[in-house]
Every structure is written in C-alpha cells, then in structure tokens.
Amino acid sequence: MWPITQKRGNSGSAGQLLPGTIARAVKPDGSLAGYDEPGELYIKTPSVALGYANNAEATKETFIDGWVKTGDEVKIDKNGELWILDRLKEIMKVKGFQVAPAELEGCILDHEDVSSACVVGIPDDYSGEIPMAFVVLNADAAQRARGSHAAAQKIKSSIIQHVAKNKVNYKHLAGGVEFVSVIPTSPSGKLLRRVLREEAKLLKEHKAKL
Known part of the structure; x- marks a missing residue:
C-alpha cells in the first residue's frame, strides 16, 4: 500500500x-535479485495461510520454510516500492476454482476448425477471472470467416459450444473467442500469454466503450 x-x-x-x-x-537460479532486478515474489508474514487444505503437494511447492511463493514476477526498487511485472503461475482462478489454460487449449484444438489456440484469463468483477481464447483457424475455416461476419460468428459460437459440451461450467469460455493470424511464442516455443493478456485487456476496454 501507499503511506499516507x-x-x-x-x-x-x-x-x-x-x-x-x-x-x-528470487531469480530462476534460486539467488536473490537485487534492486530493480526481476524475480519471483516470496513473502513472509504471520497473516498468511498455513497451506492448502487436503493438498500436500501444492503446499510443499508453495509454502517453503515460512515463505510463500506468490507466482508473481516483480522487481523492488531502492525506494522500497514493488512493481508487478508478470504472472508466473499460469493457472486461472475462476469463481475460486483453478483452471489450467492448457486443459482448455487441448479441448479447443479438438475442434475441426482450429489450427492453434492460447487461453488467457481476463479480469471479471463477479468471477475474478474468466477464460478467453485466442484462436488461429485452419485454412478452410479462415476463408469462411473472411467471407462474412455471420460465418465468423458462427465459427466462434461453435468453438464456445464445443468447450461447453466437454468441460464443467466454470471452465467455459465466458470471455469469448478472438481470431488471430498467429499465436505469439518465445524462441523456445513457449506461448507468450503475457502478450495476449494485454491484448485481451485492450479488447475488453474497447468493447466497454462501445
């Protein structure tokens, strides 16, 4: 918080x-980051929980020697201010439930019109986060989507319904589907969810203004 x-x-x-x-x-190699260096935020305070209920494995991974691994990438400057840079843990929290983006991506890839996909969580006042999918269509579906707005909307609805039929309610694509020409990846092939989360925020803000 900010002092008064x-x-x-x-x-x-x-x-x-x-x-x-x-x-x-803490940097990826386990050493402590210096001022203005990025690292995962660990915290220690009497107010944190003791662990996860009935989940010893998750407790062991997150609660270490009194420290809590938050899953947030941060930097701390010389003024003692903390800057949030990214979210290291990709798990979304939807209505209090954990949702793995990879699980939904696997489901979406089973749809006949989809070539590749990336799911991100976008902020929601009621649910905390809701899943949104960025999808690259295969050549045939992309041609149909370019042909008319109605065709594009039909494909989006079909993908949303496909997930709804195969996944429990809180895993549905409540954030919708957006078509992209390519899913951004790192040189190693890792999906750059951070880039698409920013894109999702911009899309949400744009729709809110309409």
Whole structure:
C-alpha cells in the first residue's frame, strides 16, 4: 500500500509492503535479485495461510520454510516500492476454482476448425477471472470467416459450444473467442500469454466503450 505521507502520483508501482511483511525477489537460479532486478515474489508474514487444505503437494511447492511463493514476477526498487511485472503461475482462478489454460487449449484444438489456440484469463468483477481464447483457424475455416461476419460468428459460437459440451461450467469460455493470424511464442516455443493478456485487456476496454 501507499503511506499516507506520500502521494501515489503516476509511478505505476504497486506500493510498499505493509508493516510485518517481509518480501524478497528470487531469480530462476534460486539467488536473490537485487534492486530493480526481476524475480519471483516470496513473502513472509504471520497473516498468511498455513497451506492448502487436503493438498500436500501444492503446499510443499508453495509454502517453503515460512515463505510463500506468490507466482508473481516483480522487481523492488531502492525506494522500497514493488512493481508487478508478470504472472508466473499460469493457472486461472475462476469463481475460486483453478483452471489450467492448457486443459482448455487441448479441448479447443479438438475442434475441426482450429489450427492453434492460447487461453488467457481476463479480469471479471463477479468471477475474478474468466477464460478467453485466442484462436488461429485452419485454412478452410479462415476463408469462411473472411467471407462474412455471420460465418465468423458462427465459427466462434461453435468453438464456445464445443468447450461447453466437454468441460464443467466454470471452465467455459465466458470471455469469448478472438481470431488471430498467429499465436505469439518465445524462441523456445513457449506461448507468450503475457502478450495476449494485454491484448485481451485492450479488447475488453474497447468493447466497454462501445
């Protein structure tokens, strides 16, 4: 949070740690990050939970020697302000349930019109997050979608219905489907969800203005 003695301004950081909270940024090799270096946020405070109920494996992975691995990539500057850079854990939280994007992507890829797909979570006031799919169509479907708006909407509805038929309610594509020409990936082939999450936010803001 921000101290009452300081105006927030336009710095863009998430603020400073509350009293009683200790944090550190840990790099992928396990060493501590320095000022302004990115790393995963670990926190230690008396107010955190003791672990996950009935899930020893998840507890072991997240709660380590009194520290909690948040799954957030951050940097901490010399003013003690914390900057959120990205989300390392790809699991979405929909209505309190964990939803793995890869599970939905596998389902979408079974649709006859789909060539590739990437699912991201977008913020939602009621559910916390809702799944949204970015889809690359195969050549035949892409041609049909370019032919008319109605055809494109029919394909989108078909993909949404396909997921609805095969997955439990909270895993449905409540965020909709957007067609893209290519799914952005890193040189190693990893899906760049961060890029598409930003795109999803822009699309949501645009629709809200209409």
